[in-house]
Amino acid sequence: MTREELGRRIKAVRAEKQMKQTVVADAMGITVGAYIKLETGKTKINIDHLSKLSSIFKVHIATFFVDEIFLGELGVKEMANLGNDIRSMIAAELASPFNKK
Secondary structure: OOHHHHHHHHHHHHHHOOOOHHHHHHHHOOOHHHHHHHHHOOOOOOHHHHHHHHHHHOOOHHHHOOOHHHHHHOOHHHHHHHHHHHHHHHHHHHHOHHHOO
16 A cells, blocks of 8 residues: 555545544644645655554544455455454564664
């Protein structure tokens, strides 16, 4: 998934929740300009961003990676594999030397 696609999905969730960019940016502790860059894919979205967004929108973090229509077509085994894939992505992000504080 590209940054642009992930940004579009974040924007779609925000629109569904009827939240303004300013409200989400404030809740994340970033500027509106920085938030817009997340939605447009101009900035790399990290696990901290996704965690904050899932909390703000009150959705599971997987919401940003899969479509509800697609989820309805998955069986139990495929759902488990998807969960493992997402956990692997999160673990890789956390292990990244660029993610150290």
